Every structure is written in C-alpha cells, then in structure tokens.
Amino acid sequence: xxxxxxxxxxxxxxxxxxxxxxxxxxxxxxxxxxxxxxxxxxxxxxxxxxxxxxxxxxxxxxxxxxxxxxxxxxxxxxxxxxxxxxxxxxxxxxxxxxxxxxxxxxxxxxxxxxxxxxxxxxxxxxxxxxxxxxxxxxxxxxxxxxxxxxxxxxxxxxxxxxxxxxxxxxxxxxxxxxxxxxxxxxxxxxxxxxxxxxxxxxxxxxxxxxxxxxxxxxxxxxxxxxxxxxxxxxxxxxxxxxxxxxxxxxxxxxxxxxxxxxxxxxxxxxxxxxxxxxxxxxxxxxxxxxxxxxxxxxxxxxxxxxxxxxxxxxxxxxxxxxxxxxxxxxxxxxxxxxxxxxxxxxxxxxxxxxxxxxxxxxxxxxxxxxxxxxxxxxxxxxxxxxxxxxx
Numbered sequence: 001x002x003x004x005x006x007x008x009x010x011x012x013x014x015x016x017x018x019x020x021x022x023x024x025x026x027x028x029x030x031x032x033x034x035x036x037x038x039x040x041x042x043x044x045x046x047x048x049x050x051x052x053x054x055x056x057x058x059x060x061x062x063x064x065x066x067x068x069x070x071x072x073x074x075x076x077x078x079x080x081x082x083x084x085x086x087x088x089x090x091x092x093x094x095x096x097x098x099x100x101x102x103x104x105x106x107x108x109x110x111x112x113x114x115x116x117x118x119x120x121x122x123x124x125x126x127x128x129x130x131x132x133x134x135x136x137x138x139x140x141x142x143x144x145x146x147x148x149x150x151x152x153x154x155x156x157x158x159x160x161x162x163x164x165x166x167x168x169x170x171x172x173x174x175x176x177x178x179x180x181x182x183x184x185x186x187x188x189x190x191x192x193x194x195x196x197x198x199x200x201x202x203x204x205x206x207x208x209x210x211x212x213x214x215x216x217x218x219x220x221x222x223x224x225x226x227x228x229x230x231x232x233x234x235x236x237x238x239x240x241x242x243x244x245x246x247x248x249x250x251x252x253x254x255x256x257x258x259x260x261x262x263x264x265x266x267x268x269x270x271x272x273x274x275x276x277x278x279x280x281x282x283x284x285x286x287x288x289x290x291x292x293x294x295x296x297x298x299x300x301x302x303x304x305x306x307x308x309x310x311x312x313x314x315x316x317x318x319x320x321x322x323x324x325x326x327x328x329x330x331x332x333x334x335x336x337x338x339x340x341x342x343x344x345x346x347x348x349x350x351x352x353x354x355x356x357x358x359x360x361x362x363x364x365x366x367x368x369x370x371x372x373x374x375x376x377x378x379x380x381x382x383x384x385x386x387x388x389x390x391x
Contacts, residue, residue: 091152093385094203100384106375107189108136128240128247130217139189139377144200144211144221145386146191147236150180151202151209151225152382156364157259158206161229164263166306169272170331171340171352173257174301174310175363177276178327181314181346182366184293185325186378188283193219202386230259247283254278269305276301279314292317294325307334312342 092099123131139146156176160169194200194213202209207227214222218237225232238251257274264270279295295314302309310331315323327350329342342363344350349365370381 091154091204091206091382094205096385096388096390099381100388101370101381102372103140103376103379103384105140107377109375123242124244128242131242133190137190138192139187139379141191141379141383141386142194142198142200143191143219143236144194144198144213145383147221147223147234148200148202148209148211148386149183149380149383151207151232152183152380153179154207154225154227154230157227157230157232157257160259161261163261166272166303167308167331167333167339169259169261170274170301170303170308170310171342171363173274173276174312174329174331174342175350175352177255177299177301178312178314178329178342178346178350179364179366181295183380183383184281184295185347185369186293186373188291188293189377194221200386229261230257232257245284246286249281249283251278251281272303272305274301274303276312282316301329308332310342314346 153176156172156179160172163169163172193216196213196216199210199212207225209223209225209232211221211223214220215237218239220235220237223232223234223236233256235253236251237253238249240247240249254275254277258271259274260271264272277299279297279299281293282296283291283293285291294317296316297314299312299314300309301312308331310329312327312329315326315328317324325345325347327342327344327346330338331340331342332338338355340355341353342350343353344364347366350363351360352363353360367381370376370379370384373379376384
C-alpha cells in the first residue's frame with residue numbers, strides 16, 4: 001500500500017494553510033480559503049488500508065470519520081447561481097507543471113473496424129476477459145486509471161456538502177451517478193488489465209484516491225477516495241460477454257458514498273450514507289455501422305439515512321438514435337412521493353424540474369472534449385493527464 005507522506009517531519013511541516021484558488025467557471029461555489037490538517041484526508045497508512053478493505057465487501061458502508069475531533073475543517077461558502085460545469089477541465093492533478101492536450105503517440109488509423117470481427121469471432125458467448133486480445137485494441141490506460149476517471153466529477157459531491165435540503169442533496173448525487181457516463185463517449189478501446197497488487201493514485205488539492213487490483217482472474221479492483229467532507233468506496237468486478245453483434249458488461253457491485261453535510265455539523269449523527277448501482281453497459285455495432293458505448297437500463301440511488309431514493313433510467317438509443325444518451329430520473333421522498341425530476345443527456349447537459357412548482361434549472365453541463373478526440377482514443381482532458389509523469 002502506498003504512502004502519501006515521505007516522513008512524519010514533512011507531514012508535520014505541512015500542517016498549515018492551503019489556499020485553493022477557484023478558477024473561472026467554478027464547478028462549485030467554494031471560497032478560496034480552506035483550513036485543514038493533512039491528516040484529515042488520510043490519517044495514516046493503516047487507516048487507508050482499512051478503508052480500501054471495506055470497499056472490497058459489497059455490504060452496507062462502514063461508518064468512518066474524516067479526521068479527528070481536533071482536526072477541524074473550516075469552510076467559508078459564497079453562494080452563487082453558477083451551474084456545475086466544466087468539471088473535467090478544473091480538476092488539477094498535483095505535481096504536473098503543465099497539462100498536455102495530446103498524446104505523444106496517436107492511435108493508429110490503419111486499424112479498421114473490420115479487423116475487430118476477425119479477432120472476436122471466436123469469443124462469441126464467452127467471458128471476454130478470458131480471451132486474449134492483441135494490443136492494438138487497447139488504449140494507453142489501465143483498468144485502474146479508467147475507473148478512477150469518475151472522480152473528475154467530485155465537484156458535484158462538494159456542492160452537496162453545503163446543501164441543507166436532503167432531497168436536493170440526493171438530486172446532486174443522482175446527477176453525479178449519471179454524469180460519470182459522459183466518460184464513455186467514444187471510448188471503444190479496451191484498457192490494459194493491471195498486474196495483481198498494482199495500485200494507482202490520484203492526488204489533487206481537494207481529494208485523494210487510490211485503486212488496487214485485488215484479483216487478476218477474474219479482474220477485481222478496489223477503489224477508495226477521500227475528500228474534504230466525503231468518502232467514496234467501490235469494488236469493480238464486471239462480467240463481460242460477447243454476443244456476436246455487441247458486447248455487454250455487468251457490474252453487480254454498488255457505489256458507496258458517505259458525506260458530512262455542514263448542516264449536520266454538531267448533530268449526534270453528522271453523516272449520511274448513499275449507494276447506487278450500475279446500469280448495463282453496451283458496446284454496439286461491432287460489425288456494421290459506427291461502434292458506440294452506452295449505459296442501458298434502470299438504476300437506483302438511495303439515501304440510507306433518510307429513506308429517500310431516486311429511480312434513474314438510461315434509455316437505449318433505438319434504431320433511429322432518438323434517445324441517444326438520454327437519461328430520466330425521479331427523486332422521491334421517504335414516503336415515495338415524487339419531488340424532483342432529472343432530464344437531459346449525460347453527453348450534453350442535465351436539468352432538474354421541481355414537480356410541485358415546475359421550476360427548472362440546469363444542474364450539470366458537459367465539458368468540452370479535446371480536439372481530434374478520435375486520434376487520442378476518445379480520451380477527455382482529465383484522462384490525458386493520468387499517465388503523464390512529472391519531471
């Protein structure tokens with residue numbers, strides 16, 4: 001397991017103010033000053049190992065506190081009406097002097113779609129994770145890195161921490177669960193399978209995450225992320241099958257989130273536990289037409305602390321592609337009464353509708369994709385930085 005601090009002396013010296021300047025078009029209405037203790041994000045290696053171990057078990061999330069009674073987080077909030085947008089462009093990875101806009105080696109355009117069928121025709125009806133694939137079908141990222149991209153949208157979770165209405169907190173978390181599928185647009189290449197015990201870490205000014213390959217066959221990875229007021233745990237153990245015309249992927253493990261809203265500070269129970277499941281992933285048109293990747297089916301986002309829930313549906317595109325990337329969600333209170341609706345496309349933007357007043361506002365807008373995305377395997381700006389090593 002990795003250490004985030006070189007030694008205790010350096011850790012002690014870092015117990016000071018960290019100033020975070022929020023750039024233009026901020027994804028949340030944070031102020032520019034946050035006081036915290038470095039130990040607050042990750043107290044020590046043992047605690048972090050325990051947290052990752054929790055994420056492997058698909059049970060109810062364990063209670064965990066971020067920091068101790070002495071380590072306080074002071075947040076000064078300036079509310080404004082700016083929507084949650086451009087999140088992929090604003091998550092800054094530490095130790096990178098300059099972000100890149102392209103890959104040093106572009107995708108080989110000579111690899112045609114017809115070659116894919118030649119390779120996959122012997123895998124019909126099988127678990128595709130057990131089939132050997134040529135490296136030309138891979139993108140230059142591992143499965144650990146690919147799954148860690150979801151943390152680029154943590155700005156939606158940060159917005160939740162300042163929201164006093166539990167139903168609106170559920171709305172933002174539901175939008176987060178849908179927005180992560182923006183990352184699938186144009187991503188038809190297979191990530192590399194990590195080595196057993198391989199880990200991948202992301203450190204930003206607002207959160208830290210680690211992912212580890214805990215089983216090689218079948219591939220299973222455990223993910224854990226800690227931010228200022230929230231923790232995320234996820235186990236990825238997907239079953240992938242090739243049917244002849246398409247590839248389907250199912251992940252039965254839920255996504256667990258614990259938040260510490262500022263409105264619950266000082267209460268006997270100052271946290272809320274959320275979880276949501278994953279839709280079926282479909283890779284279609286492998287033989288004829290433009291290959292696409294999309295989520296399909298219904299998912300459920302649950303606030304286990306209040307009993308409130310959201311039913312979220314990812315609609316199949318159909319023959320005419322009329323419902324391409326469409327998502328519809330209905331947020332219900334603990335009595336099952338609809339209060340809010342989420343409508344839109346996870347590839348463009350999503351709106352929220354108040355069922356009682358019909359008030360509508362935009363909750364999320366997709367960031368711009370890099371130019372010539374096809375030659376860089378369809379990667380977004382955040383993914384381009386994941387295997388960029390600093391000097």
